[in-house]
Amino acid sequence: MRTAKLTTDGTITLKHVAALAGVSPITVSRALNKPDTVSDKLREKIERAVEQLGYVQNHVAGALASAGSNVIPVIVPSLSNTVFVEVVAGIQEIAQKTGYQLMLGNTDYDLDQECALVSTFLGWSPPGLIIAGMKHLERTHTLLKRYGKPVVEVMEYGAHPIDMNVGLSHYQAGEAMAKHLIERGYKQIVFVGCQLTADYRAWQRYKGMDRVLAKAGLTRRPPVALEQTSHVQVGGPALIDVLATQPDVDAIFFANDDLAVGAILRAQRDGIAIPGRVAIAGFNGLGLAELVMPALTTIVSPRMEIGRIAAQQLFDRLASRSPRRRRVDVSFELIARQST
């Protein structure tokens, strides 16, 4: 009732502003959207009218009439994982500065859900879209291709982006860590991660590691794939479990720093020598990694930077400046500390 009344007669539209200012609606529209195309006198009058009526622009109508909005969908697989949040934060930073809004979608690592989200989001006539990952359903691909506007795939760096791509090679990251561990003399290396089927980037790191192990002629162990969602709490029990079931293991490459930090903290508590009894490595480069004892060897990925670059690429294209490069490998840095 109340809402109905509001939308029926309470709403203040361009017309009302126009009437009060004594101009035509289109002039008000211009004054609001392209201020310099309207004379100072009228603009001031209009601004006063807007203020007086408390007019709020209806972006829905605007988007329909101009067949485009300033809302950028951002699709990520999870919000419980810091990593994606940081990417979103990076995008946000640039987007908000440039006057764009973000619409947030969460796939829960489910490609069908992802496809549904893409479809819904495209219905909002966004000027572009940012999506985590390069592995999508065929249908998602088709939707995005046909859509024909800038799309940035982030997190991974891969060969055949739909449009633009900003990320790093997780496969190479895995290789790098394996090489590092081998250099330090470890021979019985195992990969531990959570939900490895869904989190295929972690899987890629495993594969990278596995390849190096194979080439070096070292024991190739199947990855330890935990069912739970990745949490700092999970690392400790995982460490204990690996040590019990595979006592000959001398190094663990955890899928991420949360797990690795959890393991180190537990080792400390239980008096397990790191790296004496077993070496521990992580991935991400969280701030925490350098604070624990021993400090954690890890691979730093520039998450927020990925977000910033992705957004920048997108906006460059929207401003019809062509982006620097269609594909950006932000790379990574292995930081060797005391835990290995």
Place this chain on the structure above:
Amino acid sequence: MRTAKLTTDGTITLKHVAALAGVSPITVSRALNKPDTVSDKLREKIERAVEQLGYVQNHVAGALASAGSNVIPVIVPSLSNTVFVEVVAGIQEIAQKTGYQLMLGNTDYDLDQECALVSTFLGWSPPGLIIAGMKHLERTHTLLKRYGKPVVEVMEYGAHPIDMNVGLSHYQAGEAMAKHLIERGYKQIVFVGCQLTADYRAWQRYKGMDRVLAKAGLTRRPPVALEQTSHVQVGGPALIDVLATQPDVDAIFFANDDLAVGAILRAQRDGIAIPGRVAIAGFNGLGLAELVMPALTTIVSPRMEIGRIAAQQLFDRLASRSPRRRRVDVSFELIARQST
């Protein structure tokens, strides 16, 4: 050029689907939005047409015609702070399940920015809105009131919500921690936080603590307000600094667990006895808090739950079920561990 072409003639609309299915556009609309109001036969035919043409609903047009969208704006002061992200995740969980989309805004702890965001977001005719905090500009208040649809203010629990409110009293949380510290015999207690002017909830915790200190006749110290953004990295240096400049301090109440964990990790490294030399307490109840040594005394706030409840309240109202309560105090739990 390419995009222009796409939007000019490449776009597939309801009409096209209707034509192909041999029905009127409104029937297609109904088949898509209220499937049970259309006969099975037609619905199937329509679905096939949709599939065949790869039709994507235009939500902008839908929202304009029906004067309402299913996009819920969520406004938070920061994305770098886990706490808000968890609330957003909670909201997301419920929203996505219910078929709503989130539009994310970040105020950077700036009330003017907040007002601008509210104004923009209202232009998208959202059915409701969720915003962190209860401290807004007068103008923001007016906008939200006049808007007349469900609004949920989250994080704090306060006396005069615009509409609905889900959160906890940070003042009481501060009191609780002060009482705990006093009970354990600490007498020289100081509060340490980052950006205390912007993060007024942390300030409220300080005030709560200060009040209890005053009542107990203990030394009241000004809070240590650090300039940097709150990070686990900041905790260590802060600890060292406090110990150097206020050597008589015997307990530190950090504004959050990140800082407190950073301090504990540093203490461990430097051989500072916790709680022997100084006791340390935090706020939030991060998973990490129980893993460090000594385990951290902290106050657990149900962040994700706040998000879930807020979303639930909102959707209850949208379904014209009136929400259970207009104001929900989710409360908090003090967990005393070894660090105090």
Place this chain on the structure above:
DNA sequence: ATGAAAGCGCTAACAG
């Protein structure tokens, strides 16, 4: 620099 007319794609309201 300003205005008039037309329509974006969809759905509310009513009719059948």
Place this chain on the structure above:
DNA sequence: CTGTTAGCGCTTTCAT
């Protein structure tokens, strides 16, 4: 259960 008519509030032409 299905269709017709009208219009959401704005912006895009195209004039002036």
